[in-house]
Structures are given as C-alpha cells and as structure tokens.
Amino acid sequence: MKKTFFSLCLATTLVLGGANSFAQKGKPLYTFPLGVESYTYRASFPKSVIATLDTIKALGITEMEGGAPKGMTGEEFKKLCDERGIKIPATGSGYEQIVKDPEEAVKNAKELGATFVMVAWIPHQKGNFTLDNAKKAVEDFNRVGKALKEKGITFCYHNHGYEFQPYENGTLYDYIVKNTNPEYVSFEMDILWAQHGGADPVGLLKKYGSRYKLMHLKDLKKGIKGDLTGGTPAENDVTLGDGQVNIPEILRLAKKAGVKHYFIEDESNHEYEQMPKSIAYLKSLKE
Template identity: 85%
Template sequence: MKKILFPVCLAVLFVLGGADSFAQKGKLYTFPIGVESYTYRASFPKSVIATLDTIKALGITDMEGGAPRGMTEDEFKKLCDERGITISATGSGYEQIVKDPEATVKKAKALGASFVMVSWIPHQKAHFNLDNTKKAVEDFNRVGKVLKENGLTFCYHNHGYEFHPYEDGTLYDYIVKNTNPEYVSFEMDILWAQHGGADPVALLKKYGSRYKLMHLKDLKKGIKGDLTGGTPPENDVTLGEGQINIPEILRLAKKAGVKHYYIEDESNHEYEQMPKSIAYLKSLKE
C-alpha cells in the first residue's frame, strides 16, 4: 500500500491540480468528493491507515462504508475524522437489518452516518420475482420506520435485477410505488441501472425526490447488460469513458435533491482510474 500511495499522490497533483473545492461557478459537479469504500476492497485488509491516507490524498472528504474487519466503528471513525473524511452513509446486509434493525442503528450512529443502505435482496440468481419484491417492500417499510425513529434514513440501492418487466413497468417500479416515502428512500447506482436495461435519466425524471444517494460509475461502451445483477470488473471504466450519460444524470440529480454522490470503482484498476474519474467530474460544466 505505501508503495502505491506516493504515485497516487503525484497523480492527484498533476491530474487534479490539488484538492480544491468543487463549489466553483459554472461547475456541474459542486459537491464534496465522495467514495464508496468497496472501491478499496483489496487495500483495506492490507492497511487501513495507508488506504485512508490514499483516499485523503485524492481530496475525498465523504465516504459510504463501514468499519473494516477487525476494527470497531469508533476506531474507524476516529481514523476518518483525523483525515477530514465524513462517513455520511453505511451499508447493511438485508438479513442483518431485517433481523435486528436496532443493531444497525447503533453501528450507523457510531460511524456518524445519516443514511443506511441495503444493496441486495436475497433471491435465486437471475430469477428475481414478485414474491421477492413483495417481501422486500414489507421489510423495507418496517425497518425504514425504525431507522427514521432513530434519526436515520433507509435507502435501497438498485443492482439491476429489479428491472424485470411487471405489468406496465418493472419490479423496481413496484418497489418504489409500494414503499412509504416517509420511511424508504433510494440510492441510484447508475451503472447497475443501465446494465439492468433501465435509463438512469428516465428514473430520475420519474422518481427524482425519492433518491437521496448516488453511486457514480461508468459501464464500458458496447457492453449489453442483463438482469443478473453482475458483470465482470473490466466492464467498470473511468467516469466519462463509458456509455452512461453522466452530465445529464448529475443535472437531474441536483434538481432532485440527491444529498451524497459516491464514486464506486469496481474495476481492478482503482488506483489508476480514481484520479481520472475525479478529474472528469471536475471538468464538467453547467
């Protein structure tokens, strides 16, 4: 990790020109740089400190994530605080939050998070169905109420398989329409929406105010998606180099009131791609 950190710092200085604020006149992307900690899934087990130092060097001040294995939430938050990184959102497994939402609340509060997201509904691979959907709606409404009563916001993160056709729409439409807006919000993963056959732009136009969080990532040009909720890591490319209309998505997301944007790089080249993705966001104009 330490051998990797130095060239990354140089990349930040040369590619980004330092970690200055995005809040500049005429800029499309005007929010703090955010990252989903899964981006550094291969690095955190090697050295939490070196990984956080790398994240700080990129100018990142906002994170979605949880305490790495072997570390308490309090310990992880302290390390992030020391580097000026806020943990605004954390994730929870579906079974975990359904079984004990209060435990999830405790962990989220220890991290200082305001949002808790679930990114996967249990189902038979490639066979997500109406029964899975109805159970998720019931569970989401219930746990979302518990979280709200504790000052937190529950968000469901799409993964592509939800876009199976159903009636005059999709199973994703069913989830949005049948969850209580008071208790259930959404995090749009723009790659998985695109990969699942949906149009992120159309989703924002349709359900804008339901979205509170967003994963920024890009899908390689020429890749045709499916409803499996999976794609090889090489199909996750630097922002702006793929097939997703990121500028229009950001315009609509700002209008909808999305609160936090996290770059999530699921490739195996995160140290190369992250500085380029940040530079791309900084280059976007209104």
C-alpha cells in the same frame, strides 16, 4: 503500499492538474462534496487501513460510504476518518441482518456518524427476481425504514439491476418504489447497475427524483449489453466519462432532485489508476 501511496499522489497531481484540457465553459456541474464507496478500496483496506485512508485523503475526498474494516470498531474507524477530514454519511447493511435486527443497524450507523443506511441486495434466485421477492422486500423495507426513522436514520435501497424485470406496464423496481412509504424508504441510485439492468438512469430521476437521496457514480464500458443478473466482470467498470452512462445529465437531474451524497464506486481492479481520472472528469463538467 507506501510506494503505491506516493505514486498515487504524483499521479493525482498530474491528472487533476490536467483536467482543464477537456474543461467546458459555464458553471461547474460538480459542486457536491467528493465521496467514495469504500468497496473501491476493498483490496487495500485489509493491507493497511491507515495508508488507504491517506490515499483517499490525498485525492481530496471528504465523504465515504462504508463501515469499519474487519477487526476495528466503528468508533475507532470514525476517529481515523475524522483525523483526515473524511465524514461517513452513509453505511451499508445486509438484507437479512437489518430485517432481523434494525436496532443493530442503527447502533452501527451512529458509531460511524452516519445518517443513512443502505441495503444493496434483495435475496433471490440469480437471474430470476420475482414479484414475490419484490413484495417481501416492500413489506420488510417499510417496517425497517420506520424503525430506523424513529432513531433519526434514513433507510435507502440501492438498485443492482435485477429489479428491472418487466412487470405490468413497468418493472419490479417500479413496483418497489411505488409500494414503499416515502416517509420511511428512500433510494440510492447506482447508475451503472441501472444502465446494466436495461433502465435509463435519466428517466428514473425524472420519474422518482425526490425519492433518491444517495448516488453511486460509476460508468459501464461502451458496447457492453447488460442483463438482469446484477453482475458484470470487473473490467466493464471504467473511468467516469469513458463509458456509456450519461453522467452530465444524471448529475443535473440529481442536483435538481436534491440527492444528498455522491460516492464514486470503482469496481474495477485498477482503482489507483482510474480514481484520479474519474475525479478529474467530474471537475471538468459544466452546467
């Protein structure tokens, strides 16, 4: 891990220093704090929490979405992050857990200093997300969102692609957005999973802009045709800017919509190679 960390520092310097090679004219489009989803380093955290956080800090990342690694309390993890100038504005919860005990989700969030809690999966039969699944989610989200708001926490639902099952003149995702109370339920857009599910992230931002508070930045390999399973092989998650997602337009609209936090999530198995390149790409974008 030590060798990997120092190699990464060198690679980061070289790649970020070379970002100007594809820089454009105009004001920077990337003006938000640089964030990462902790799942990006799922293979590294179990080996060494300290070395992984040092790696994240070396990349210039100042925000993270995630929770305490196994065997560590929220307070302990927050302290390590604080020492490295990394804030945790958002954390996640499983659907069943938060529905059963919203208070526990609030407690976990407050230990980390998070003000957002997101749920990224609605239980359903794979490849068969139904209206009944959506109706139950709407009911649960409105109740849980209210409970969290009363404690100063914002609840967000993170799309995974399967929700774009056609329904009436739109999709079941449209049904969920339209039937959840904006006071209690916000959304985190995962731009890869929206694209993979057959939706247009740009169109969604134009339609529901202010409902989005968080965003996962990731890119889908060119030529890959998505489906409604909510899954794709790791090799289809590519460096930002190398895939088929219209990231510049998404960022312009997200900024306009008031999205609060942006987290790069690299689900590939090449995160040490791809993360510095993705950051360089973001820094190259101009209005």
